């Protein structure tokens with residue numbers, strides 16, 4: 194097995210964690226990233242159109258734009274600017290010259306930061322069986338090569354079609370249509386590793402796997418609880434409505450093992466008041482729970498709310514709401530009797546008093562929003578935890594009211610839209626029925642592979658072709674070494690990408706890189722310049738029109754790539770769609786989406802309205818789209834991790850200087866970690882108790898089903914984290930996550946609860 198990547202240390206520097214997020218430094222860093230990568234005119238143009246109503250949607254996170262007012266100066270944040278810089282860079286290009294100069298073997302020795310710094314891919318590249326270097330290939334030849342492989346498979350189910358969440362609605366719809374006409378539901382996506390637990394829990398309980406809140410609800414909320422999310426880094430513009438909510442009198446509660454700077458205080462760079470007076474304090478009550486104890490915490494909250502209701506009937510809970518809109522309440526409260534608040538609090542590492550403080554802040558309030566992200570979704574019991582979030586909200590009658598509701602904050606900028614468009618390995622029968630009616634073919638009905646299932650299928654030889662629409666499959670998925678073997682066992686791996694990444698370097702027998710346009714690029718097709726559309730986390734659909742000249746004339750848009758591939762694969766089918774005609778004018782794709790998917794009536798017209806349009810959302814109007822039309826209370830059981838002496842529970846998190854597997858730099862400045870990514874955050878008492886020193890270099894081991902997985906060379910950083918817990922960055926630590934360790938019900942890798950042990954790192958003499 195080849196070594197997948199370097200693990201050298203780069204020279205850690207530690208400072209005190211920062212107390213306020215954003216501020217002037219964020220502006221300086223934004224500009225340094227943008228103008229460090231491209232020329233002035235291109236840089237300004239890129240920033241000027243970012244998130245404007247006639248501009249392009251930020252390619253970074255799924256946070257929505259404000260519904261009405263957009264700032265003319267800057268409607269973006271530091272990390273949006275970094276994402277754009279990464280896409281618009283022109284100082285370098287990953288052109289054929291690069292691939293001629295370096296063999297794949299040599300490229301594997303470079304780190305992810307270096308790979309990204311090589312700039313945009315410019316031409317389709319191929320590496321054939323046994324070759325050492327990628328070489329250029331023409332688009333038509335590339336499409337034919339893929340078509341030949343796909344048409345030679347014994348069954349369409351031997352191919353896997355992955356999607357990352359940057360793909361536009363138009364591209365995603367065309368892609369899933371192609372894949373289903375080809376004959377499989379093998380459409381895993383990044384969502385499987387991200388908010389799948391949310392989608393499963395919400396579909397069961399409220400009937401729709403999406404947020405029930407709009408942007409403006411934040412400004413009307415009385416209490417906002419933020420669980421397992423680090424918005425200051427991963428959805429930075431969320432701090433603006435949070436700040437507004439605070440000014441309107443809302444109370445903020447944060448539930449997180451780490452004290453994240455962005456949740457503590459925020460200095461809005463465009464507010465002279467903030468810049469002069471030092472910003473706005475955000476969180477009123479910070480609860481540093483132990484990793485993966487949120488279910489116990491929520492149960493304790495529910496129990497105390499019930500107790501308060503019994504003391505003041507009708508003032509704390511909403512009996513009418515519970516009666517009219519929900520089922521399962523009685524079993525839910527009966528089950529609460531099995532628990533003692535003191536036991537639950539102890540499990541979380543909190544005092545009963547701390548939990549009571551949270552309850553006191555909420556008890557007489559109804560406009561409650563609970564937000565969450567990966568800190569809740571990536572555990573074995575994640576679906577249960579999220580169902581418990583819904584229990585608490587339903588007790589209070591907070592779903593489907595102004596200023597209240599469930600707020601899962603999605604990750605990738607269009608991950609939610611991709612699912613709406615049918616990127617789903619377990620599509621609903623109604624969706625497939627619509628495809629049949631509109632397109633006149635019989636779509637496959639058998640569920641396809643999710644991400645983890647796809648890796649196992651490739652590993653076991655049940656899948657032989659991998660096609661990635663964006664993303665960096667190798668580095669994003671758990672169990673990196675196992676996933677690497679899986680990809681290497683494929684006959685063909687294809688990556689549609691903007692930038693070079695490690696999934697290009699650990700590849701199948703034959704491999705292709707297909708370079709595509711990014712969000713900020715001008716997209717010109719036969720009928721003229723095109724725009725695409727995306728759905729933000731609140732369900733608002735907006736247009737996105739790139740303006741920048743593409744770095745190379747050889748780039749194709751994602752819809753054009755799907756069309757080219759479909760034309761090649763279906764060449765000999767008598768009744769094929771005119772795919773190229775669809776890709777020549779995206780209005781035609783939108784017209785088909787309108788015919789197929791409810792909620793897209795007059796799509797072409799409404800998407801052109803300033804600010805776009807909201808998709809229908811039952812729960813938002815207290816219309817729960819479950820089988821019985823009611824929201825469901827559920828009974829969930831907290832379980833504790835039985836850690837042996839010397840073991841810690843590790844969560845794998847993002848630094849401030851990365852977008853998932855794309856590394857922008859080595860700074861995690863809010864946490865005070867500089868110039869190093871191979872760090873492990875530990876409690877000082879654990880460091881001492883385990884016999885280590887701060888900044889000692891160690892190895893991390895995870896044991897699972899009799900197998901040991903090791904990640905070498907991590908520097909210990911003493912940090913304010915509960916005892917028994919540890920944190921390190923993803924993707925360096927993905928080698929530790931066993932492929933079979935997944936959330937029950939959603940199959941999401943348990944990236945936030947990995948049992949590890951730590952040992953001194955010994956350099957083995959060569």
Ligand SMILES: Nc1nc2c(c(=O)[nH]1)N[C@H]1C(S)=C(S)[C@@H](COP(=O)(O)OP(=O)(O)OC[C@H]3O[C@@H](n4cnc5c(=O)[nH]c(N)nc54)[C@H](O)[C@@H]3O)O[C@H]1N2
Nearest residue numbers: 254272421422423427484485566567568604605847852853
């Ligand atoms: N700049 C930037 N923006 C991004 C991304 C990026 O990489 N960079 N990624 C995008 C994507 S795809 C996603 S999904 C989102 C991710 O956004 P987040 O979910 O905010 O990302 P993570 O870094 O995984 O952080 C999870 C947070 O959960 C906490 N946490 C971990 N375990 C637990 C737990 O058991 N309980 C609780 N209560 N908290 C816990 C961690 O301390 C951390 O603060 O961000 C999106 N936006």
Ligand SMILES: Nc1nc2c(c(=O)[nH]1)N[C@H]1C(S)=C(S)[C@@H](COP(=O)(O)OP(=O)(O)OC[C@H]3O[C@@H](n4cnc5c(=O)[nH]c(N)nc54)[C@H](O)[C@@H]3O)O[C@H]1N2
Nearest residue numbers: 357387663664665669689690691692694845853854923944
């Ligand atoms: N241990 C651990 N693992 C995790 C997580 C974690 O918290 N911990 N988080 C998980 C989560 S939440 C997610 S969402 C996944 C992310 O998984 P992915 O979505 O697969 O990964 P990304 O790093 O976002 O993908 C980056 C690549 O996408 C390509 N790209 C960028 N823009 C475009 C575009 O416009 N079009 C196309 N075609 N390609 C483009 C570039 O080539 C870039 O290298 O990772 C998951 N993995």
Ligand code: SF4
Nearest residue numbers: 251253254270273430
């Ligand atoms: S909050 Fe997210 S979508 Fe908005 S500008 Fe920042 S990174 Fe982009």
Ligand SMILES: [Mo]
Nearest residue numbers: 387388604605
């Ligand atoms: Mo994500």
